[in-house]
Amino acid sequence: MTLHNHLRRASIGAIGLAGVLALAACSSPAEPAATETAAMVEGTAYPVTIENCGEDLVIGAEPASVLTIGTSAVALLDAAGASDRIIARAGEFGAELPAGLDNPPTDAEIVDPSDPAIEAIVGTEADVIVGYGLFNASDDDLAAVGITNIVIDGECSHDAALTDKTDFDAIFADVERLGTVFGTSEAAAARVAELQAEVDELSAVEPAQTDGEAAAVVYYFFDGATMSARGGQGIADDVLSRAGFSNVYGDEPSVYLEANIETLLDADPHTIVLAYGLYGESFDDALALFMAEPGAENLTAVQEDRVIGVLASDLAPDPGAVRGLRQVLEGTGALAG
Incomplete structure (x- = not known):
């Protein structure tokens, strides 16, 4: 059982998906026309395909707004230079925001201290979710309302073992992956270089x-x-x-x-x-x-x-x-x- 399963405090109630669909009907996103990945030195050419827990995920356009699930999502987006896109937060269970953030999203509303249901997710009007995964909303729910769910690489396991171990290299790769998604690859690469140098220094102690x-x-x-x-x-x-x-x-x-x-x-x-x-x-x-x-x-x-x-x-x-x-x-x- 993972940490986030431990942290679930409420059972999943009946979800009024019909009402949620009505809320989202006026803004159904178009399907991306292609699935080629085209990361550039500055920014990203869309659509872009990333790996998301072992499956290809197509990002059709640069996301303008994000709902984060858990504090790791905030830290990764901050390192990738995209924390200014965070408009809502959830899944932090009362924990403080990580220290040392360049651009902490203190003005972003906390819509649920635990795992948000689909109604709360849709209510944020976020383009994408970045976080440890969802328990009170399914992939089908998200697909029905056109919201993309990007799962942190180190949290893809849920109840199963990870295919690959999460180490510092995996974290740095996740920062770069988010830089590709949000068109901030240059900022992400610069931050990764700083972090890598610090890890190398500490590892030599x-x-x-x-x-x-x-x-x-x-x-x-x-x-x-x-x-x-x-x-x-x-x-x-x-x-x-x-x-x-x-x-x-x-x-x-x-x-x-x-x-x-x-x-x-x-x-x-x-x-x-x-x-x-x-x-x-x-x-x-x-x-x-x-x-x-x-x-x-x-x-x-x-x-x-x-x-x-x-x-x-x-x-x-x-x-x-x-x-x-x-x-x-x-x-x-x-x-x-």
């Missing part, structure tokens, strides 16, 4: 611990939830690897997984990275949940003060993961804070 020591990334998706962890398919695994760790849950072919204190006690990792802020909670809040786990006080990482707090948004499949890598290195003492 000597680990403070013995290379290959075990570590785990754990988190709670709401107050009172059971412990969850990050597996081998997500960006957190790449972060741990570049910081000189092996991931306790790295053999799990998933991004997010349900875990328990027993497996953590058995592994007794050198370091624990506690991701927090998923629903607006502080590190202290998350740490209290963790320390309430039976036997948590017996973990070597706890006894030797090696529990590192990192914002969950900095361990997501977007440019914020560069900041997450820096925080892990600082938390271990390999890099001065």
Whole structure:
């Protein structure tokens, strides 16, 4: 089960699609005339075809307005130079916007803190959706009202394992893909070059611990939830690897997984990275949940003060993961804070 399935707070109700169709009937977009991809040095020639979770997706014209689902969509669009197109947001579950955005969409209305239904989506009048996928609206619903859904590369798994692991290269490719979609390829390429240089610099830092020591990334998706962890398919695994760790849950072919204190006690990792802020909670809040786990006080990482707090948004499949890598290195003492 993925993080975003965990975060679903409401069941899918009956959707009045007929009414939604009436709202959208006056602005049905024309089908694109061709499917050739033609990215240019400056801007994009449309129609353009991108890969979207393993399938070709045709973008007929440059999108002027976007509904984002989740904070990673905001961070990726900002890096691609297209965050000025964001007119509405959803699926952030009370989390703060990522730090360091060049153009944060603070004026964009939050139409639903969780997963929006089709009525809310249509009400935004957005040309496209960019996000982690949808649960309260189907592909058929979106097709009926002519809205394109672009899914973040690192969130294509949902309940299944990703075909390819999400690492920093995949994040950079996603920024460039969005640059192609929004005609901002030049800005996207420049930002990727900056991010790549920072990752290269951080990856060259000597680990403070013995290379290959075990570590785990754990988190709670709401107050009172059971412990969850990050597996081998997500960006957190790449972060741990570049910081000189092996991931306790790295053999799990998933991004997010349900875990328990027993497996953590058995592994007794050198370091624990506690991701927090998923629903607006502080590190202290998350740490209290963790320390309430039976036997948590017996973990070597706890006894030797090696529990590192990192914002969950900095361990997501977007440019914020560069900041997450820096925080892990600082938390271990390999890099001065």
